[in-house]
Amino acid sequence: MAKLDFLAEEMQSLKEQGLFATIRTIEGSQGAWVTVDGKKVLNLCSNNYLGFANMAELKERAKEAIDRYGVGPGAVRTIAGTQSIHLELEKKLAEFKEAPACILLQAGFTANVAVIPTITGEGDVIFSDELNHASIIDACKLSKARVMRYAHNDVNDLRAKLQDESKDARRKLIVTDGVFSMDGDIAPLPEIVKVAREFDAIVMVDDAHGEGVLGKSGRGIVNHFGLEGQVDIEVGTLSKAFGVMGGYVTGPTLLIDYLKQRARPFLFSTGLTPADVGAALAAVEVLMKSDELVKKLWDNAAYFKKGLKDAGFDIGKSETPITPVMLGEAKVAQDFSRMLFERDIFAQAIAYPTVPRGKARIRCMLSAAHSRQDLDFALERFVEVGRKLGVVS
Numbered sequence: 016m017a018k019l020d021f022l023a024e025e026m027q028s029l030k031e032q033g034l035f036a037t038i039r040t041i042e043g044s045q046g047a048w049v050t051v052d053g054k055k056v057l058n059l060c061s062n063n064y065l066g067f068a069n070m071a072e073l074k075e076r077a078k079e080a081i082d083r084y085g086v087g088p089g090a091v092r093t094i095a096g097t098q099s100i101h102l103e104l105e106k107k108l109a110e111f112k113e114a115p116a117c118i119l120l121q122a123g124f125t126a127n128v129a130v131i132p133t134i135t136g137e138g139d140v141i142f143s144d145e146l147n148h149a150s151i152i153d154a155c156k157l158s159k160a161r162v163m164r165y166a167h168n169d170v171n172d173l174r175a176k177l178q179d180e181s182k183d184a185r186r187k188l189i190v191t192d193g194v195f196s197m198d199g200d201i202a203p204l205p206e207i208v209k210v211a212r213e214f215d216a217i218v219m220v221d222d223a224h225g226e227g228v229l230g231k232s233g234r235g236i237v238n239h240f241g242l243e244g245q246v247d248i249e250v251g252t253l254s255k256a257f258g259v260m261g262g263y264v265t266g267p268t269l270l271i272d273y274l275k276q277r278a279r280p281f282l283f284s285t286g287l288t289p290a291d292v293g294a295a296l297a298a299v300e301v302l303m304k305s306d307e308l309v310k311k312l313w314d315n316a317a318y319f320k321k322g323l324k325d326a327g328f329d330i331g332k333s334e335t336p337i338t339p340v341m342l343g344e345a346k347v348a349q350d351f352s353r354m355l356f357e358r359d360i361f362a363q364a365i366a367y368p369t370v371p372r373g374k375a376r377i378r379c380m381l382s383a384a385h386s387r388q389d390l391d392f393a394l395e396r397f398v399e400v401g402r403k404l405g406v407v408s
């Protein structure tokens with residue numbers, strides 16, 4: 016064991032830098048209220064945007080899928096692990112995203128790792144927004160392509176980098192989050208598509224926080240901007256608004272067929288369980304039938320944001336239900352979160368290195384599962400804590 020003792024020092028260093036994550040335990044299912052470490056609290060942390068994580072229809076379909084297909088697929092998809100329910104969900108997701116084809120992966124993270132290193136390599140250049148998700152960053156590293164980070168959502172910087180870097184590039188890939196998870200702002204996709212056309216670059220968007228949230232019935236960022244057929248590759252996750260677990264890629268049939276031949280996470284790791292797939296199918300079907308939950312999510316977000324703004328809080332540049340309450344120093348954000356928890360609100364502090372130094376915040380995730388009463392309860396407590404800490408007057 017002594018060989019691993021260096022980890023004790025590393026852990027100590029994390030604690031000293033304030034980077035040590037306290038992992039809280041949720042007892043029971045996700046919802047507007049959860050029991051965390053034995054205490055019932057209002058949940059403002061989860062990505063369960065539409066309340067699907069504990070919805071009766073989804074649980075029923077997961078159970079039916081288990082009864083019909085068992086609990087595990089038994090092999091990687093390319094050998095003997097593709098069950099008809101996988102194909103059913105791929106077809107349904109392609110229809111939902113208004114794309115020609117879809118491939119399922121085990122997670123959103125894995126979906127990025129499945130695409131980027133499979134279609135880019137030495138001699139290629141990837142242009143990546145500086146605030147892109149960690150899974151995009153890791154996928155870029157795996158690809159061996161040259162990676163150029165452009166300033167966040169800055170199309171002029173993207174164009175300048177394309178101009179400088181693309182002359183000798185074999186292929187060019189522009190990749191961006193659709194909705195940025197720490198600030199809740201949206202990528203300027205129409206402008207990115209335009210610049211990509213000038214330089215003949217491939218455009219890929221990770222719609223993890225856009226699907227179920229943006230566009231008609233939550234179809235995502237491409238529908239939101241009316242860009243159907245103009246974005247080459249979309250990555251999605253089933254773990255956020257869809258309330259389940261898993262990832263997927265949509266795009267041209269040729270791309271999806273190629274990923275099924277060459278993407279390493281597809282070839283060398285077993286696919287999703289029937290229960291995940293059954294529940295996700297139900298989620299997509301609920302969304303395709305009605306936009307009621309998406310509307311409720313946005314109503315809740317608008318109400319909560321207005322309440323915070325009226326009270327004098329700075330909520331940054333959010334354009335979506337992701338609502339950061341900007342607090343500056345990490346210590347203030349940590350105290351704020353702790354004091355909220357003492358008042359039965361679960362809202363976590365986010366600080367460096369997840370966000371830049373001096374930009375610590377409480378990140379609130381709104382959900383259709385919240386009632387107006389829940390939001391009033393939260394607003395009251397935010398104001399109380401904000402006053403105590405001198406954040407608002």
Ligand SMILES: Cc1ncc(COP(=O)(O)O)c(C=O)c1O
Nearest residue numbers: 122123124148192196223252254
């Ligand atoms: C933009 C983005 N992409 C990918 C992921 C990973 O998704 P999953 O949790 O399904 O692996 C996340 C989740 O944090 C995300 O925010």
